[in-house]
Amino acid sequence: MSTATLPEQSTHAPAVPRPPVKRKRRYTEDQVSAGKVAWRMAAGLAVLLIFILPYLIMFFGSVKSKSEIRSVDPTYLPTEWRWENYITMWSTPETPLVQNLVSTIIISVCATLLVLLVALPAAYYTARFRFPGRMVFLFLVIVTQMLQPAVLTSGLFRQFITLGLSDTWLAMILVNAAFNLSFAVWIMHSFFAGIPKEVDEAAQIDGASRLTVLFRINLPLVWPGIVTAIVFTFVACWNEFAASLVILSTDGNQPLSVALTKFVGQYETSWHYVFGVSIVAIVPVVVLFMLIEKRLVGGLTAGSVK
Amino acid sequence: MSKTTKQKTSIPAGAATGRPRSGTGGKDLLDALPWIAPVLALIVGVVFFPAGVMFYNSTRDISQSGIDKGPVGFDNYLEVFNFAYFWPIFGRTIIWVIAVVVLTVLLSLALAQLLNKAFPGRQLVRLAVIVPWAASVVMTTMVIYYGLEPYFGIINKFLVDIGLIDTPEGFGWTRNADTAFAWSIVIAVFVSLPFTTYTILAGLQGVPGDAIEAAKMDGASPSRTYFSIVLPQLRGAISVAVLINIINVFNSLPILKVMTGSIPGYDADTIMTMIFKYIQNQHKIDVASALSVVAFVIVIVIVAIYVKVVKPMKEV
Numbered sequence: 184m185s186t187a188t189l190p191e192q193s194t195h196a197p198a199v200p201r202p203p204v205k206r207k208r209r210y211t212e213d214q215v216s217a218g219k220v221a222w223r224m225a226a227g228l229a230v231l232l233i234f235i236l237p238y239l240i241m242f243f244g245s246v247k248s249k250s251e252i253r254s255v256d257p258t259y260l261p262t263e264w265r266w267e268n269y270i271t272m273w274s275t276p277e278t279p280l281v282q283n284l285v286s287t288i289i290i291s292v293c294a295t296l297l298v299l300l301v302a303l304p305a306a307y308y309t310a311r312f313r314f315p316g317r318m319v320f321l322f323l324v325i326v327t328q329m330l331q332p333a334v335l336t337s338g339l340f341r342q343f344i345t346l347g348l349s350d351t352w353l354a355m356i357l358v359n360a361a362f363n364l365s366f367a368v369w370i371m372h373s374f375f376a377g378i379p380k381e382v383d384e385a386a387q388i389d390g391a392s393r394l395t396v397l398f399r400i401n402l403p404l405v406w407p408g409i410v411t412a413i414v415f416t417f418v419a420c421w422n423e424f425a426a427s428l429v430i431l432s433t434d435g436n437q438p439l440s441v442a443l444t445k446f447v448g449q450y451e452t453s454w455h456y457v458f459g460v461s462i463v464a465i466v467p468v469v470v471l472f473m474l475i476e477k478r479l480v481g482g483l484t485a486g487s488v489k
Numbered sequence: 490m491s492k493t494t495k496q497k498t499s500i501p502a503g504a505a506t507g508r509p510r511s512g513t514g515g516k517d518l519l520d521a522l523p524w525i526a527p528v529l530a531l532i533v534g535v536v537f538f539p540a541g542v543m544f545y546n547s548t549r550d551i552s553q554s555g556i557d558k559g560p561v562g563f564d565n566y567l568e569v570f571n572f573a574y575f576w577p578i579f580g581r582t583i584i585w586v587i588a589v590v591v592l593t594v595l596l597s598l599a600l601a602q603l604l605n606k607a608f609p610g611r612q613l614v615r616l617a618v619i620v621p622w623a624a625s626v627v628m629t630t631m632v633i634y635y636g637l638e639p640y641f642g643i644i645n646k647f648l649v650d651i652g653l654i655d656t657p658e659g660f661g662w663t664r665n666a667d668t669a670f671a672w673s674i675v676i677a678v679f680v681s682l683p684f685t686t687y688t689i690l691a692g693l694q695g696v697p698g699d700a701i702e703a704a705k706m707d708g709a710s711p712s713r714t715y716f717s718i719v720l721p722q723l724r725g726a727i728s729v730a731v732l733i734n735i736i737n738v739f740n741s742l743p744i745l746k747v748m749t750g751s752i753p754g755y756d757a758d759t760i761m762t763m764i765f766k767y768i769q770n771q772h773k774i775d776v777a778s779a780l781s782v783v784a785f786v787i788v789i790v791i792v793a794i795y796v797k798v799v800k801p802m803k804e805v
Contacts, residue, residue: 215607220608220609223603223606223608224608224609224610226603227603227608227610227611227613227614228610228614230600230603230614230617230618231610231613231614231617234617234618234620234621235617235620237621237629237632237633237636237679238620238624238629238632240632240635240636240643241628241632244632244635244643252641253641254641255640255641255658256646257641257642257643257646259643259646259647300527301527301528301531302528304523304524304525304527305524305525305527305528307524308521308524308525309524309525312517312520312521313517314517314518314520314521315515315517315518316518316521317521320525320528320529323529323532324528324532325796326792326796327532327536329736329788329791329792329795330536330788330792331736331737331740333740333741333742333761333764334740334761334781334784334785334788335536335539335540335543335781335785336764336765336768336781337543337546337764337768337774337777337778337781338538338539338540338541338542338543338544338546338778338781339535339539340768340774341539341542341543341546341555341774341778342538342539342542344555345542357531357534357535358535360531360535361531361532361534361535361536362535362536364528364531364532365532368528418623421625422624422625422626422627424625424626424627424742424743425740425742425743425765428742428746428765428769429765429768429769439625440625440627440628440743441627443627443628443631444627444631444743444746444747444750446631447631447634447747447750447751448750448751452635454635457631457635458632458635461625461628461631461632464625464628465620465623465624465625465628468623468624469619469620469623469624471623472619472622472623473616473619473623476615476616476619479619479687479691480615480687480690480691480694
């Protein structure tokens with residue numbers, strides 16, 4: 184889910200990059216005592232630890248042996264490091280994890296591509312041209328931004344059965360694309376709107392066609408917006424849970440988020456495998472998200488994927 | 490894209506200010522269609538149409554195997570409201586949303602304040618705060634569920650080690666509806682903090698430094714400065730964060746599904762988990778649709794408030 188309002192300074196971000204460091208300093212005392220800095224560092228360290236703690240537990244658990252992770256006297260750190268878990272976990276009997284991983288990748292990649300393909304032209308056109316119904320269109324986009332698959336799952340479920348698409352990747356690609364579309368349109372729209380129209384006009388005077396202007400002149404300028412849209416969409420699709428849970432009924436079709444829940448309540452849960460798979464699933468998207476961290480602080484926040 | 494020649498006739502709007510004049514003629518709309526129709530098709534086909542299907546199904550009698558047996562008026566709604574646990578579930582949904590959102594916003598305000606100050610290693614802390622945002626909520630919840638397991642859970646072990654729990658086997662947090670629900674609130678706050686903190690952090694960048702400087706000159710205490718200068722400036726950021734969080738927390742399924750899903754009964758359910766119990770455990774898609782419509786109406790009301798308070802269209 185994502186917000187629609189973008190702080191005003193963001194609208195000229197791509198064309199006129201401002202020095203962000205200066206702005207941060209404005210709300211920081213010029214002279215800070217060493218004690219204050221030490222206090223902040225201590226608080227910062229505590230925050231850092233709290234936020235990565237669950238994932239540290241995950242990581243240490245993923246390299247423990249099955250007997251150790253189910254030991255009645257649990258250990259904080261592994262006594263012996265079983266790196267081979269990362270190989271053996273893929274053939275666990277609970278769920279076909281390899282297929283689940285493939286399913287997650289295919290659904291996320293295809294949905295992200297679909298979003299880009301569909302949202303980019305709309306974002307460009309609504310930012311550059313006037314037409315009747317433009318506001319209605321943008322309003323629709325904003326409203327869907329506030330809707331999530333969970334609340335519509337029962338309707339989606341019946342609709343896909345009727346269409347013969349139940350339990351298919353295509354169904355989940357469409358669901359993921361539709362529910363993440365609005366954020367992508369919105370963020371790219373604001374980037375296109377931030378390019379002064381003089382840029383376009385100058386290029387056209389030089390004889391460039393509309394498509395040349397779009398691809399050669401505008402796209403490089405809105406590139407940060409496109410990257411942000413791609414990352415947000417991809418991470419949201421990667422973690423989607425509610426609709427997949429109901430629409431994808433076959434074990435092999437399900438994404439990892441759904442497949443892993445089958446381990447809960449098992450007589451002997453292979454937690455070390457759950458954690459190994461979780462680490463594999465979490466690290467790439469965390470890295471992707473960190474790439475756009477600047478944009479989050481800058482106010483293009485517009486969003487959360489949860 | 491093949492319609493390039495047509496687009497040349499359209500007049501570029503005053504895009505730099507983001508305020509093109511509103512157009513007239515139907516020809517302009519026709520020109521726009523190839524660019525916006527795919528978006529419309531997806532929104533109508535996968536958001537609005539299923540919403541319609543849901544409304545329709547909520548008035549039908551649908552068998553467990555999915556066969557439509559005809560109209561039943563409001564019977565499905567009556568089943569939803571007459572269910573003995575409905576009002577407790579409704580009340581718990583409100584507690585769930587309010588507790589999570591209030592705690593999230595309060596903690597995020599403090600967190601953003603810290604992350605806005607200069608100190609060595611701040612960038613690293615900011616990156617760490619992102620992690621629960623990007624990570625799957627299901628997976629984050631599962632590691633905490635494991636940690637709370639009696640006997641071998643690592644969080645239990647820690648609580649025993651520091652002396653908060655005196656039973657060596659730990660406490661059955663995940664076996665009891667109330668404690669599992671309370672821990673679900675903790676997890677929901679944890680995964681909501683990153684987005685909220687970053688939204689407030691973005692808001693803090695807009696607080697004019699000279700106003701703070703002036704307040705300091707006038708001898709205002711740091712807390713006075715915060716409450717009378719900084720906090721009012723954050724009004725926009727906080728209202729966005731609150732409303733988005735309300736929607737997200739209301740719609741949240743994975744945390745409660747993992748934490749309380751294996752507990753029998755309905756003592757830890759919210760409207761959202763109840764919808765999925767109707768779909769998955771009872772195979773009553775008609776009743777599930779009726780409850781979904783109730784949830785949908787609640788969401789629409791929140792969205793309406795959002796549009797009114799935040800006015801997202803003002804910057805188009």
